[in-house]
Amino acid sequence: MADKLAIQADSLKKIYGKDNTEIVAMKDATMDVAYGEIVALLGPSGSGKSTFLTAVGLINPPTSGQIKIGGQLVLNGSQPMVNLKYFRKKYLGFVFQKSNLIPFLSARENVQIALEINGYSPQDSSKRALEIMNELAIGDRADNFPSMLSGGQQQRVSICRALSNEPDVILADEPTAALDSHLGRQVMELFRDISHKRGTAVIVVTHDQRSLDVFDTVYEMEDGVIKLRQEIS
Amino acid sequence: MNLAIKDIRHNLGRFVLTAIGIGMLLMIVMGMGGIYRGISDDATLLIDNIGADIWIVQHNTRGPFAELSRIPQNLVYRAMVIPGVATARSFVQHTIQRQNNIGKQLRMTIVGLDWPIDKGEWVVLESGRILNQNHYEMIADTSLGLNLGEKIKLGKNTYTVVGITSSMISSGGDGIGFFTIQDALDIQLDKTGEAVRLDRVSRSNRVKKNDLGLKQPNLIELASQKSSQLPGLARPEISSVILKLKPGANLKQVENIIEGWKDVSIFTSNGERQLLLKGTVEKVRKQIGLFRILLTIISAIIMALILYTLTLEKLHSIALLKLIGASNWVVLKLILQEALILGVSGYCIAYILGKKIFPNFPRRVILSNDDLFQLAIIVLIISVISSLLGVWKAMQVTPNEALN
Numbered sequence: 226m227a228d229k230l231a232i233q234a235d236s237l238k239k240i241y242g243k244d245n246t247e248i249v250a251m252k253d254a255t256m257d258v259a260y261g262e263i264v265a266l267l268g269p270s271g272s273g274k275s276t277f278l279t280a281v282g283l284i285n286p287p288t289s290g291q292i293k294i295g296g297q298l299v300l301n302g303s304q305p306m307v308n309l310k311y312f313r314k315k316y317l318g319f320v321f322q323k324s325n326l327i328p329f330l331s332a333r334e335n336v337q338i339a340l341e342i343n344g345y346s347p348q349d350s351s352k353r354a355l356e357i358m359n360e361l362a363i364g365d366r367a368d369n370f371p372s373m374l375s376g377g378q379q380q381r382v383s384i385c386r387a388l389s390n391e392p393d394v395i396l397a398d399e400p401t402a403a404l405d406s407h408l409g410r411q412v413m414e415l416f417r418d419i420s421h422k423r424g425t426a427v428i429v430v431t432h433d434q435r436s437l438d439v440f441d442t443v444y445e446m447e448d449g450v451i452k453l454r455q456e457i458s
Numbered sequence: 459m460n461l462a463i464k465d466i467r468h469n470l471g472r473f474v475l476t477a478i479g480i481g482m483l484l485m486i487v488m489g490m491g492g493i494y495r496g497i498s499d500d501a502t503l504l505i506d507n508i509g510a511d512i513w514i515v516q517h518n519t520r521g522p523f524a525e526l527s528r529i530p531q532n533l534v535y536r537a538m539v540i541p542g543v544a545t546a547r548s549f550v551q552h553t554i555q556r557q558n559n560i561g562k563q564l565r566m567t568i569v570g571l572d573w574p575i576d577k578g579e580w581v582v583l584e585s586g587r588i589l590n591q592n593h594y595e596m597i598a599d600t601s602l603g604l605n606l607g608e609k610i611k612l613g614k615n616t617y618t619v620v621g622i623t624s625s626m627i628s629s630g631g632d633g634i635g636f637f638t639i640q641d642a643l644d645i646q647l648d649k650t651g652e653a654v655r656l657d658r659v660s661r662s663n664r665v666k667k668n669d670l671g672l673k674q675p676n677l678i679e680l681a682s683q684k685s686s687q688l689p690g691l692a693r694p695e696i697s698s699v700i701l702k703l704k705p706g707a708n709l710k711q712v713e714n715i716i717e718g719w720k721d722v723s724i725f726t727s728n729g730e731r732q733l734l735l736k737g738t739v740e741k742v743r744k745q746i747g748l749f750r751i752l753l754t755i756i757s758a759i760i761m762a763l764i765l766y767t768l769t770l771e772k773l774h775s776i777a778l779l780k781l782i783g784a785s786n787w788v789v790l791k792l793i794l795q796e797a798l799i800l801g802v803s804g805y806c807i808a809y810i811l812g813k814k815i816f817p818n819f820p821r822r823v824i825l826s827n828d829d830l831f832q833l834a835i836i837v838l839i840i841s842v843i844s845s846l847l848g849v850w851k852a853m854q855v856t857p858n859e860a861l862n
């Protein structure tokens with residue numbers, strides 16, 4: 226199984242501040258996610274979910290613990306073992322609570338820019354962006370600016386962008402928080418399809434208890450510790 | 459993908475207004491240079507066009523463009539016999555301020571041409587002709603607002619505008635009117651009938667009290683006649699004598715001869731030009747130069763603030779770009795290109811507006827290619843420097859900030 230693991234987060238700990246101002250945001254957080262697996266991470270506000278996600282996303286390194294991606298050690302405590310920016314660009318995709326699209330780029334260009342940053346030519350990236358958008362049924366809004374799209378459409382574009390460089394891992398931080406339950410469900414199902422069809426490991430931080438059936442595994446985080454709540458498959 | 463172009467496209471209205479604002483500031487910077495160039499060009503135009511090699515002026519003065527110079531008219535004949543001199547002409551220049559035919563103030567620099575040697579052939583005419591007679595004709599610069607054929611009364615005489623020229627402005631910024639020497643002196647020395655009568659009485663009284671008058675009573679009668687009929691009174695003085703040398707004549711040799719005359723000073727055309735530029739124009743140049751530097755600095759500060767604000771608005775997008783793996787160069791390029799596009803657009807707007815507006819200014823604003831090129835380089839440098847604050851801010855942004 227270990228050779229099929231996309232993410233191995235081992236005993237992650239994150240401490241902010243020092244001495245009197247010290248806050249332990251995450252302690253002993255461990256999680257393994259396999260390729261093609263979609264997991265949910267539940268937990269109350271302040272439990273350390275986002276800290277965990279940013280640590281695994283190589284944005285906010287942990288104080289201690291290890292993170293392996295695709296079996297390669299990338300962070301040993303706060304010490305980077307690889308070029309994090311390159312690794313993030315190559316292997317990770319992000320989806321946020323708000324769609325976080327660049328407002329001055331059209332939907333297609335928001336996807337295209339991620340591809341160009343990954344070295345695609347402008348022509349290839351434009352073509353590829355449209356392909357992904359058609360795949361996720363948002364191609365008809367390709368030329369619209371984010372402000373002209375609904376919340377659900379924006380989130381779809383955001384997912385297209387996350388998928389554009391065919392990452393091994395997608396990290397989604399409350400992606401349905403700004404959507405109604407129907408759209409929220411659609412987005413969660415989209416993640417599941419992506420995960421299962423493409424073999425992408427997906428971690429979704431969510432509060433939404435109604436869509437838990439779409440996940441393979443559900444974890445719960447409390448006081449900086451991750452506990453397995455439910456393994457569906 | 460050019461992110462700067464995309465950002466501008468999305469906020470086109472605001473960008474255009476900002477560029478217009480920057481453009482107007484740059485137009486003033488451009489105009490300042492043009493005003494200086496205009497003043498300098500106007501000041502030297504007459505010297506450059508009149509085609510003189512040597513200016514003879516009153517001893518120890520710097521000539522008619524720098525200060526008052528008075529020399530006798532007969533100096534022309536003395537100068538004419540110097541070996542190597544092709545022509546010697548009288549030159550008169552003075553400024554008057556009178557009311558024109560419709561009661562408006564008319565300020566004009568009067569230049570006297572030594573008719574018939576000089577009928578104004580060197581004056582570039584827009585319409586009309588040169589001076590065909592010794593009296594009562596004039597060539598007027600367009601800035602004087604006189605029309606071809608218009609008659610204007612100056613002193614006791616009426617002069618007809620027979621030619622119109624343009625860009626003939628004195629160093630003081632007044633339009634030039636070209637007259638014959640005789641007319642120029644008449645206008646300068648015009649007196650009312652009462653003043654002439656009082657002069658004659660005064661002259662008679664002086665002779666009456668003089669020993670000579672007592673011994674020769676007919677002199678008292680002579681003294682009350684026209685001054686032009688009195689051989690004892692010199693003819694009116696002129697401002698300078700200008701010499702044109704024969705081809706191949708030795709300038710230095712001619713200079714040496716005239717320098718031996720103790721009643722006059724001489725300058726070459728270039729010397730007179732330099733005197734004018736260093737005297738009359740120098741202070742204006744410094745004043746405008748300093749003002750131009752201040753405006754350039756202000757433009758740079760304003761551009762820096764605008765670009766900084768534009769960058770602040772994009773911090774989240776910049777963080778997002780960094781999060782998805784964009785290098786610092788991608789972000790730097792976005793800000794730098796936007797700064798350059800703003801600078802170049804501002805410059806183009808400044809040029810277009812300036813071309814439309816400057817011709818309506820009371821004095822000439824000359825946009826020379828050298829000045830325009832220099833300003834273009836300055837604008838490029840300002841654009842880069844003013845983007846540094848925004849670049850610095852963008853470099854501080856971490857990918858984490860995309861998550862907020």
